[in-house]
Amino acid sequence: MMRKKMSxxxxxxxxxxxxxxxxxxxxxxxxxxxxxxxxxxEVITTMNVTLSATGTETITLTSQDLDGDGPNAPEVxxxxxxxxxxxxxxxxxxxxxxxxxxxxxTVEVEEEGDEHQFIFVTSGSVASTAYSDEDANGNPIGIxxxxxxxxxxxxxxxxxxxHEPKKPNDGTLADAGGETDIVQIFTVTVE
Amino acid sequence: xxxxxIALFAIIAACNINAQxxxxxxxxxxxxxxxxxxxxxxxxxxxxxxxxxxTDSSGKFRIENLCDGVxxxxxxxxxxxxxxxxxxxxxxxxxxxxxxxxxxxxxEVKIIGSTIKNNTNSAxxxxxxxxxxxxxxxxxxxxxxxxxxxxxxxxTGANIVKPTIHGLNGSRxxxxxxxxxxxxxxxxxxxxxxxxxNGSGTIAVIKGAAALQYGGDAIGGVIVMEQPKTREKDxxxxxxxxxxxxxxxxxxxxxxxxxxxxxxxxxxxxxSYKKLGDRETPNYVLSNTGSNEKAAxxxxxxxxxxxxxxxKYSFFKSDLAILRASHIGNVDDLIRSINNQEPETIxxxxxxxxxxxxxxxxxxxxxxxxxxxxxxxxxNIQYDFQNNRRFEYDIRVGDxxxxxxxxxxxxxxxxxxxxxWDSKYEYKLHLGAMGRYQDNFANPATGVRRLIxxxxxxxxxxxxxxxxxxxxxxxxxxxxxxxxxxxxxxxFYRTSRWEEREYDTEFQDLVIDDLGTQLLVNPVLSYHNxxxxxxMEYQVxxxxxxxxxxxxxxxxxxxxxxxxxxxxxSASRIELGDLRIANETSHKFSLSKEVNYDMWGFxxxxxxxxxxxxxxxxxxxxxxxxxxxxxxxxxxxxxARLLGIDLSLYSNLWDNWKTNHKFSLVKGKDLDFDNALINxxxxxxxxxxxxxxxxxxxxxxxxxxxxxxxxxEYPADIIVFSPEQQQDVLLKINTSPPAYHLLSAYTKxxxxxxxxxxLQVGLTVSNLLNAEYRDYLNRQRYFADDxxxxxxxxxxxxx
Numbered sequence: 010m011m012r013k014k015m016s017x018x019x020x021x022x023x024x025x026x027x028x029x030x031x032x033x034x035x036x037x038x039x040x041x042x043x044x045x046x047x048x049x050x051e052v053i054t055t056m057n058v059t060l061s062a063t064g065t066e067t068i069t070l071t072s073q074d075l076d077g078d079g080p081n082a083p084e085v086x087x088x089x090x091x092x093x094x095x096x097x098x099x100x101x102x103x104x105x106x107x108x109x110x111x112x113x114x115t116v117e118v119e120e121e122g123d124e125h126q127f128i129f130v131t132s133g134s135v136a137s138t139a140y141s142d143e144d145a146n147g148n149p150i151g152i153x154x155x156x157x158x159x160x161x162x163x164x165x166x167x168x169x170x171x172h173e174p175k176k177p178n179d180g181t182l183a184d185a186g187g188e189t190d191i192v193q194i195f196t197v198t199v200e
Numbered sequence: 201x202x203x204x205x206i207a208l209f210a211i212i213a214a215c216n217i218n219a220q221x222x223x224x225x226x227x228x229x230x231x232x233x234x235x236x237x238x239x240x241x242x243x244x245x246x247x248x249x250x251x252x253x254x255t256d257s258s259g260k261f262r263i264e265n266l267c268d269g270v271x272x273x274x275x276x277x278x279x280x281x282x283x284x285x286x287x288x289x290x291x292x293x294x295x296x297x298x299x300x301x302x303x304x305x306x307x308e309v310k311i312i313g314s315t316i317k318n319n320t321n322s323a324x325x326x327x328x329x330x331x332x333x334x335x336x337x338x339x340x341x342x343x344x345x346x347x348x349x350x351x352x353x354x355x356t357g358a359n360i361v362k363p364t365i366h367g368l369n370g371s372r373x374x375x376x377x378x379x380x381x382x383x384x385x386x387x388x389x390x391x392x393x394x395x396x397x398n399g400s401g402t403i404a405v406i407k408g409a410a411a412l413q414y415g416g417d418a419i420g421g422v423i424v425m426e427q428p429k430t431r432e433k434d435x436x437x438x439x440x441x442x443x444x445x446x447x448x449x450x451x452x453x454x455x456x457x458x459x460x461x462x463x464x465x466x467x468x469x470x471x472s473y474k475k476l477g478d479r480e481t482p483n484y485v486l487s488n489t490g491s492n493e494k495a496a497x498x499x500x501x502x503x504x505x506x507x508x509x510x511x512k513y514s515f516f517k518s519d520l521a522i523l524r525a526s527h528i529g530n531v532d533d534l535i536r537s538i539n540n541q542e543p544e545t546i547x548x549x550x551x552x553x554x555x556x557x558x559x560x561x562x563x564x565x566x567x568x569x570x571x572x573x574x575x576x577x578x579x580n581i582q583y584d585f586q587n588n589r590r591f592e593y594d595i596r597v598g599d600x601x602x603x604x605x606x607x608x609x610x611x612x613x614x615x616x617x618x619x620x621w622d623s624k625y626e627y628k629l630h631l632g633a634m635g636r637y638q639d640n641f642a643n644p645a646t647g648v649r650r651l652i653x654x655x656x657x658x659x660x661x662x663x664x665x666x667x668x669x670x671x672x673x674x675x676x677x678x679x680x681x682x683x684x685x686x687x688x689x690x691x692f693y694r695t696s697r698w699e700e701r702e703y704d705t706e707f708q709d710l711v712i713d714d715l716g717t718q719l720l721v722n723p724v725l726s727y728h729n730x731x732x733x734x735x736m737e738y739q740v741x742x743x744x745x746x747x748x749x750x751x752x753x754x755x756x757x758x759x760x761x762x763x764x765x766x767x768x769x770s771a772s773r774i775e776l777g778d779l780r781i782a783n784e785t786s787h788k789f790s791l792s793k794e795v796n797y798d799m800w801g802f803x804x805x806x807x808x809x810x811x812x813x814x815x816x817x818x819x820x821x822x823x824x825x826x827x828x829x830x831x832x833x834x835x836x837x838x839x840a841r842l843l844g845i846d847l848s849l850y851s852n853l854w855d856n857w858k859t860n861h862k863f864s865l866v867k868g869k870d871l872d873f874d875n876a877l878i879n880x881x882x883x884x885x886x887x888x889x890x891x892x893x894x895x896x897x898x899x900x901x902x903x904x905x906x907x908x909x910x911x912x913e914y915p916a917d918i919i920v921f922s923p924e925q926q927q928d929v930l931l932k933i934n935t936s937p938p939a940y941h942l943l944s945a946y947t948k949x950x951x952x953x954x955x956x957x958x959l960q961v962g963l964t965v966s967n968l969l970n971a972e973y974r975d976y977l978n979r980q981r982y983f984a985d986d987x988x989x990x991x992x993x994x995x996x997x998x999x
Contacts, residue, residue: 078767080700082824189529
């Protein structure tokens with residue numbers, strides 16, 4: 010008899026406590042405030058490469074990925090054909106277009122020039138590239154460069170921005186190491 | 201002091217009474233406190249005299265020729281705590297004495313799942329004792345648990361060690377820290393349990409979901425860490441363990457002190473500090489792999505047999521560096537790392553902890569009360585509070601260089617209560633309920649899109665477990681549990697991701713705000729889980745035992761499985777959860793045969809685990825961004841089957857020599873795709889030879905060989921397009937590293953210092969031959985070798 014009383018009592022207590030716990034918890038979970046949105050700052054959405062030479066049309070190479078790490082692949086665009094056997098002076102602009110107005114990331118890369126370098130890899134009718142800028146230590150960055158085309162045909166130019174590469178390096182990706190901030194391949198026609 | 205006074209009083213009384221006529225008789229009965237059954241062979245001694253008696257089979261005793269007056273009795277029983285009591289003899293006196301039956305106490309410890317080898321629970325259960333825990337004092341919980349057959353770990357380097365039981369880890373392995381279920385973001389592969397191994401007295405592992413009182417979702421198993429019980433005794437004791445570690449050029453110190461009083465009041469304090477620099481492989485430094493850990497706890501209360509109150513607070517903080525070379529930019533970097541077989545970054549040794557790194561703080565506060573009702577059982581109620589704050593720092597540039605990329609604040613409140621009817625010999629019943637509220641806050645100040653969203657979660661559970669003893673040889677147990685989980689999240693999705701996942705056709709009504717490129721979504725998801733267990737234990741004869749257990753486990757998906765979305769910088773992969781993921785179910789059958797002879801013994805534990813809607817994370821392809829291509833890891837559900845066996849064998853064939861042998865094998869299969877499951881531990885074989893000579897200051901020396909086979913069953917590698925190479929290449933992201941063999945040695949000796957103090961000196965050398973190896977279950981195997989030789993010198997001072 011005694012036992013029965015004890016056990017029913019404890020069951021009651023248990024249920025009461027559980028109900029109490031449940032009640033107090035649900036009552037404090039009402040949180041109608043919406044979380045604050047995060048618009049990523051360091052994202053580079055866009056790379057604009059301008060190639061110009063006297064007497065020819067200025068060509069822009071664009072890679073734009075507005076959803077960043079989202080599922081959509083970058084949109085790559087080449088504005089026109091390059092002229093054969095021409096030395097173009099090139100410059101690179103990096104933007105974060107998720108912000109309005111767009112943030113210019115090139116400035117940051119320039120300021121931290123000793124920690125960054127663009128590496129160029131060419132093939133086919135794109136003959137070579139050369140650096141025309143320097144960081145504080147006299148090593149190339151690659152925001153400003155020259156590009157020399159060869160004979161008519163098709164070619165590719167791959168532009169990679171490496172963060173914390175080995176500097177100085179021999180200009181190859183393998184030797185530079187570091188981490189890739191951007192990489193894009195452009196296929197161009199040389200005529 | 202009180203004892204002394206009573207004794208003095210008894211002596212004085214005895215002196216006075218000498219002259220009197222001493223003809224009184226004391227008749228008594230000694231019974232078990234729990235079930236009022238008589239206790240035979242209890243000895244009753246009258247202190248200060250030679251008079252004593254022993255109880256007969258009905259628990260009765262009789263002492264004649266006593267003088268009237270107050271006297272003190274001491275009651276002994278083999279299986280009980282000695283009891284002292286004073287009685288007034290006034291003529292013939294009858295006395296009923298109830299003893300706290302020690303066996304019953306053991307039994308209770310066992311139900312909680314601790315030190316004592318489990319005798320009635322039908323599940324597979326093994327534990328580590330204090331000596332083993334102390335041996336691993338400078339390492340982590342996951343390292344120590346590998347001593348148990350069937351337990352392995354999923355590592356991220358040497359610092360982050362996630363215990364894996366029978367091939368399963370993460371949310372499927374529940375960690376119970378002194379009665380508190382850890383809520384420390386166990387969902388992430390690179391999230392280790394936030395526990396200091398030095399804070400526990402015993403660690404038990406229940407392989408499977410059979411321990412329903414802790415949760416029905418422990419499909420892998422339960423790890424139960426407990427404090428040693430304090431005794432109702434006036435005492436002050438403590439210990440300090442100091443380790444010097446060669447690999448990492450650091451060490452740790454852990455100290456604890458306990459004060460307990462005869463009235464059950466106790467206070468205990470413990471603290472640990474650990475610092476290690478960069479770890480090293482046989483050939484190079486693992487740059488940025490240092491660690492820094494601080495832990496402290498304070499525990500006080502009053503623990504009596506009848507009732508008790510226990511209040512505890514514990515703190516744990518770890519700052520862990522993550523291998524610099526494992527932070528990669530994109531899939532080309534990963535291809536390079538896998539092909540190079542040497543890390544990209546090797547710097548000189550340093551103690552500095554740089555990005556990438558993690559900084560995690562965990563607080564636990566708990567209040568526990570229990571009351572025992574004589575002849576009925578024990579009622580227990582507990583409230584616990586936990587706060588887990590996790591920062592993950594990535595390599596960032598500019599103004600954000602010192603800003604965390606992940607900043608999560610997880611707060612949990614839990615109330616549990618249960619009642620255990622344990623007074624009957626034939627059966628025991630256990631009924632309980634749990635209520636939990638959890639809130640996660642993801643700080644937007646990181647400037648990085650949240651990997652895990654803000655959410656609030658409510659859990660409720662009830663369980664009922666019974667145990668029936670058919671005979672002295674056969675015990676059956678069974679139980680059922682119901683859990684309800686409700687998660688209310690507010691998450692921002694990229695509009696492109698929302699559409700790519702086709703959520704817009706199914707979940708569009710969950711959208712509460714459209715910000716153009718991002719959508720704010722409010723999923724409220726509920727899950728009902730039923731779990732159960734049924735088992736039996738049969739004592740075949742004096743030396744062998746057979747156990748069978750079936751456990752049904754059901755687990756609701758965790759926030760990571762549901763909501764992960766985006767680039768996980770520290771892992772350089774895009775992780776994708778799925779809102780459609782439902783709860784997973786496990787049916788596990790396990791059998792165990794245990795045989796113990798004088799000279800040798802063995803245990804065989806085969807098991808089969810059939811999982812429906814098993815949730816797994818695996819590489820599924822690549823996604824292209826302006827930063828290059830990234831491997832995509834997606835969660836999906838499938839039917840799976842795990843078959844495994846754990847074998848252990850020991851022998852004591854010669855005096856002072858002992859051998860131990862363990863073998864574990866598990867095979868995981870994805871039944872829907874007829875393919876191997878990812879991240880299944882490879883078969884491994886451990887053999888130890890020990891020489892123990894207690895006469896030489898408890899001298900012990902042992903050599904252990906650990907052979908880890910190559911994991912031959914892994915999912916197919918994936919083919920990805922490499923922008924750098926302008927072609928499709930095979931990314932060997934799943935291929936397992938070769939088999940390896942590690943030798944280790946251990947020796948110790950104890951020296952008494954004074955009467956009560958003791959110093960133990962131990963020396964451990966792991967990876968004795970400095971072997972180069974990589975482990976399949978180390979997420980950094982793509983980037984660097986595993987640890988080289990490590991020498992640990994340990995001083996363990998007990999006072």
